[in-house]
Amino acid sequence: MARPLSSEKRTAILEAATQVVAASGTSAATAAIAKSAGVAEGTLFTYFSNKDELLNALYLDIKSDLHALMTRSLKPGGELVDRCRGVWDSFIGWGLANPEKAKALKQLAVSDRITEETRRLSSGLSSPMTAMFQECSVMVVQKGLPKTYAGTLMSVMAEITASYIAGEPAKARRHIRAGFDAYWRAIGQ
Amino acid sequence: MARPLSSEKRTAILEAATQVVAASGTSAATAAIAKSAGVAEGTLFTYFSNKDELLNALYLDIKSDLHALMTRSLKPGGELVDRCRGVWDSFIGWGLANPEKAKALKQLAVSDRITEETRRLSSGLSSPMTAMFQECSVMVVQKGLPKTYAGTLMSVMAEITASYIAGEPAKARRHIRAGFDAYWRAIGQ
Amino acid sequence: MARPLSSEKRTAILEAATQVVAASGTSAATAAIAKSAGVAEGTLFTYFSNKDELLNALYLDIKSDLHALMTRSLKPGGELVDRCRGVWDSFIGWGLANPEKAKALKQLAVSDRITEETRRLSSGLSSPMTAMFQECSVMVVQKGLPKTYAGTLMSVMAEITASYIAGEPAKARRHIRAGFDAYWRAIGQ
Amino acid sequence: MARPLSSEKRTAILEAATQVVAASGTSAATAAIAKSAGVAEGTLFTYFSNKDELLNALYLDIKSDLHALMTRSLKPGGELVDRCRGVWDSFIGWGLANPEKAKALKQLAVSDRITEETRRLSSGLSSPMTAMFQECSVMVVQKGLPKTYAGTLMSVMAEITASYIAGEPAKARRHIRAGFDAYWRAIGQ
DNA sequence: AATGAATGAGAATTCATTCAT
DNA sequence: AATGAATGAATTCTCATTCAT
Secondary structure, X not given: OOOOOOHHHHHHHHHHHHHHHHHHHHHOOHHHHHHHHOOOOOOHHHHOOOHHHHHHHHXXXXXXXXXXXXXXXXXXXXXXXXXXXXXXXXXHHHHHHOHHHHHHHHHHHHOOOOOHHHHHHHHOOOHHHHHHHHHHHHHHHHOOOOOOHXXXXXXXXXXXXXXXXXXXXXXXXXXXXXXXXXXXXXHOO | XXXXXXXXXXXXXXXXXXXXXXXXXXXXXXXXXXXXXXXXXXXXXXXXXXXXXXXXXXXXXXXXXXXXXXXXXXXXXXXXXXXXXXXXXXHHHHHHHOHHHHHHHHHHHHOOOOOHHHHHHHHOOOHHHHHHHHHHHHHHHHOOOOOOHHHHHHHHHHHHHHHHXXXXXXXXXXXXXXXXXXXXXXXXX | OOOXXXXXXXXXXXXXXXXXXXXXXXXXXXXXXXXXXXXXXOOHXXXXXXXXXXXXXXXXXXXXXXXXXXXXXXXXXXXXXXXXXXXXXXXXXXXXXXXXXXHHHHHHHHOOOOOHXXXXXXXXXXXXXXXXXXXXXXXXXXXXXXXXXXXXXXXXXXXXXXXHHHHOHHHHHHHHHHHHHHHHHHHOO | OOOOOOHHHHHHHHHHHHHHHHHHHHHOOHHHHHHHHOOXXXXXXXXXXXXXXXXXXXXXXXXXXXXXXXXXXXXXXXXXXXXXXXXXXXXXXXXXXXXHHHHHHHHHHHOOOOOXXXXXXXXOOOHHHHHHHHHHHHHHHHOOOOOOHHHHHHHHHHHHHHHHHHHOHHHHHHHHHHHHHHHHHHHOO
């Protein structure tokens, strides 16, 4: 007993899982993840009782990271449009700075191994952001769109913007700006 | 000439694959697909030389189905906005009418088992639609967005619209209309 | 009914089997043999009721070919040593002229799919040769060796001679002569 | 350090493989080998990464065993003929004492799953024996035979001697003596 | 707690043989 | 008789998970 679970090891496993899932999808072998984390195959299972639990934890971990960043970048006050643009910028910036996390997240998002519970938990992560998108909901509903539309749309539009940037890194700034403008035309004022 | 390869059987396998991939993703077992198609495990491999070939064929098959419908719904002439709305409507209508195909397609689209070649083939399927989105490219480029933006954006916006409809089937009409209006604000005129 | 079994087709299958077994051993697929013979997969089974029967027939076929040649080259009369040398020469000549048959035969000889019955049948094939080796048996028995030693030894010594020739084709004549001389020292006078 | 790889288990697998390959050839199922070794099907693959590796390891293992014995029986000094006879005796003795190893070796020797590399490794196993056959090479070359003839011929002549002994075990001594005498007439003095 | 060997239930694929045409 | 699609048992190998050390 004695030795407590090491959070370093847990982190190492999650980081390794990010790389490996980004590269090979959710069918990545747990042995490959353990090896990449520098721990034994069996050790992985003292931190996560099975592969699904690991994948769900990874999903939450990456989402937390993303939301933490976006929340940090959300200075209260100012025009709604400016705050939204700030979130948009940091959202895309995160994807460019963390391509492996972004890729892993994409894989996890479509996997049926991520439970509804996990998805629910992840969407409740960032209250400041939630609040901001709630402010948007008035505009959005006036247009006949569902309340949560602003958040959902930003997520998918940011993603396609990121993929255009991946193809033309030199034009990143233009894509970011034009992408947000399109977004705002769709839902803003 | 012995028993000829039966296109019914090929179709049955593709249909079974649609169901099974929709339910379990691309990790679905070929045995499960064969069983669901009512053929022997080995028979699957007389129609598709291996699993990857089956998945790629399935991707093309579903895409063809979708594009065929959208092309049919594309009456030449008339305002660009009206033609775009027609495509939008039939795109979403197809997803609602073929939820399994839509779900399977989503899984296939993110799988790295679908080759670049297949993706290329599938995007060249519907020339009338390609032409329509090319008409959009002028507007889109004026807004600083990439040439292919109109098609890409419609695809993701239609998809989120479909998911809202799935949650509130009664409001389908409203979602479809409001969704397209948002789309057109983003890229149109 | 009508059409009788075509001996051409039977021959084609045996020839194809020779090639394919030479190349891939007795684990060669019957489908590969049929294809190489230019007949349908199923047709093979109207000529040979199963794979083992085909392999045994092939063994006998090749052995017959070999024995026929050696019997032809056996002119009656003359010294025993000269007749033996004649058989030796034609034995090795056959292997050099029919490398695929030789290779297939080698594979078949060690396979446990060739029955004892087949092996027995094959050794009784050439009576003139049997007679010659029986003449040898006197010498051989005087040396404390088993009666059938002369035939057995020639078979293995010729085979290693052939493999040396395969490595140094230019020295074929010398290998053939020196090989026989060694053989005759072992069992002759 | 968890359970260490057990050399007992490795040995058990190789022994099981010997039996099974002797009985069924190289097409023996890995499952059958594992079962016969008393380990799980998967365990075989922690000791040998695939079937070919197992077969090659088995080939080397049996050859080592054989060469070790023959090397042990090779007392330095004395006449060449006596040393050769010693090797001959122990070669045949090994085959009689280890019929399964002998049979498995025969199957492996003709299989194309045994690589050139493995064959090369195996022939370099016993340097004392190599040296002895090199001493023979002078005699052999004088007779117009290839340098390596002595070793090659002993191998095949011993093998046919062993098979005669298998048919008449009571006459083992006579076969062994007469066989070697024939061998020595062929290549000696 | 950490390790990694052991396990055995699948997974994809092959293939001899059958059988509808 | 000839064809080749259909069959399903068998094969090699993988992998999440367990468990002895």
